[in-house]
Amino acid sequence: MVNVWGLVAILLFVLAPNVSSYDRPGPRKNLVIHRSDDDDSSPDQVHISLVGPDKMRISWITKLSIMPTVVYGMVSRKYENSANGTSSSYHYLKIYQSGQINDVVIGPLKPNTVYYYKCGGTFSTQEFNFKTPPSQFPIKFAVAGDLGTTEWTKSTLDHLSKWEHDVFVLPGDLAYADFMQPRWDTFGRLVQPLASRRPWMVTQGNHEVEHIPLLHPERFTAYNHRWRMPFEESGSTSNLYYSFNVFGVHVIMLGSYTNFEPGSDQYQWLEKDLKSINRKATPWLMAVIHAPWYNTNEAHQGEKESDDMKSSMETLLYKARIDVVFAGHVHAYERFNRVYQDKFDKCGPVYINIGDGGNEEGLATEYKTPNPAISLFREASFGHGQLVVMNATHAHWDWQRNDDDVSVEKDSVWLTNLLADSSCKI
Structure with missing residues (x-):
């Protein structure tokens, strides 16, 4: 079986352009985790x-x-x-x-x-x-993207296990199976200690596509079977995009690798979802994507999943006064100011890229210079973050990097939601 999956890995480069091929330094080896017992009926x-x-x-x-x-x-x-x-x-x-x-x-x-x-x-x-999450503030979200199944992943998960949170949000690229399906099983076992105790809300990334022309034409086969999200409850027709509420917070999970153009099912669903939001019940609005709309790293520039989706949907999110947008894909951390159409805008969302969970491809270490004014903090380290929504108007964001397997705070900021700003009328 090892030889068979080795051939599949070769097919990855020949038939699947969704998997990035540029070099990144600093990877750690992938883990392989087998079932913990021999009972075939055990969970x-x-x-x-x-x-x-x-x-x-x-x-x-x-x-x-x-x-x-x-x-x-x-x-x-x-x-x-x-x-x-x-x-x-x-x-x-x-x-x-x-x-x-x-x-x-x-x-x-x-x-x-x-x-x-x-x-x-x-x-x-x-x-x-x-x-279960509480029915009053504060609400604590843990956030990390692009996890994989490496020793860096385990380090991130170990840190998260010590960080009290109510909901975990993952902006795409879960197992990095890349057609090698046993990696999905390792990923499930690796995250079970956390994912069985707190709800994991995920969206898909490019490594979930797993589409091979002629050989496996269906997209997202493993992802849709293994990680079923509450899409039907939010009026969506696809497991690739949906929304959910936690007390005081409405979270929109978007799909970077399915149709997002005006007139598409996802676009029409997003329009309807944004119109249905009750800002009195959920004064905070959060969106999650995989491919970032704002990114000053040299990695993943010029991709349609970023640029075209931004062109299609940025104005929708801006007019709805989304407070913060989380993204993955770029294997580094970056926090932007409030932005709209590439410029500072006090009524725009705060964009945070956090594709630094611990994947096998390593870190994206090269940034554009000089640093654009809208980018407030950027660092190529593995890590994780936490958004604590303190009340109806204020939240605290904290990003910690994995520094020699020690979780070290490197970036933090207080956020005031846009509903509290009378000049950002909805």
């Missing part, structure tokens, strides 16, 4: 995600076909509730067969409450737990 790669205001999706994989059932309650080992869900599986290149991918939505759930659960019913041996 593997457990992760959770938000569904509406009071529900949670529990997702996991088993080798054997089972009834997708979750039992749960507010007391350990006492499960007063149960729910059934759906399951699926997929083939890739006729040489990889996924396990049974199970998705179960549970709830209604109380806010700011710890729930204990088992995947597969009461006979399952392993108990997990998670905490």
Whole structure:
């Protein structure tokens, strides 16, 4: 099987231009994580995600076909509730067969409450737990993009595990499987300790496309099966773009690698979603993309997923008074001032690029000089960030780099949302 996946890696360069080919220094080796036990019915790669205001999706994989059932309650080992869900599986290149991918939505759930659960019913041996987001400020988001499965990834995850947060946001490029499907399994096992305890809300990046002309024409096969997000609940018809609410915050997850032109399904959905926002209920607005619209790094310049999407959608976000836009793709950190159409604009969003989670390609170390005035902080280091929404008007952003595996604060700023600025009328 190793030789087969080696041939697939060669096909990557021949048939898949979505994967970047330029050199980046400082990578660490990829990890390989196998199942922790021999029970083919035991839950593997457990992760959770938000569904509406009071529900949670529990997702996991088993080798054997089972009834997708979750039992749960507010007391350990006492499960007063149960729910059934759906399951699926997929083939890739006729040489990889996924396990049974199970998705179960549970709830209604109380806010700011710890729930204990088992995947597969009461006979399952392993108990997990998670905490629901609170129904009042502060709300804490952890943010990191372009994770991968390397030792740098593990360092980032270790730091995040010590950083209290309510929701994790990932702006694309999850496993860096790049057609080699067993890497998806390693990624699921690597993130399980965190992703089974706090909701992970993700969007896709270029490394999720995994499209090979003639051999595998379907795009996003593994991503759509493994990481199902609440798109239907937000009125979207695609798992590649959706929105969700956490108390006081409306988050829009956009798809850089699906159609975004005016008139496209995603564009029309975004228009409708922005019009439906209740700013009294959610005074903060956040958008998440993969390919950044603003970027002073030499990496990933001139790509249509950045430039054309910006041309199509920037004005929509500006008029809606989006407060902050997170992006990945560039393997470095950069924070911009409030910007619109390439210039400072006090009514524009703050753009933050955070594609520095720990992938195998290393860092993008070359920046354009001189530094444009709209770029306030930039550094090519692996790291992660946290946005703490303190109240209806103020939030604090903090980015920490992985400095010899020690998490070190390097950039922080207080943000005031645009709703509080009377001159930025909506």
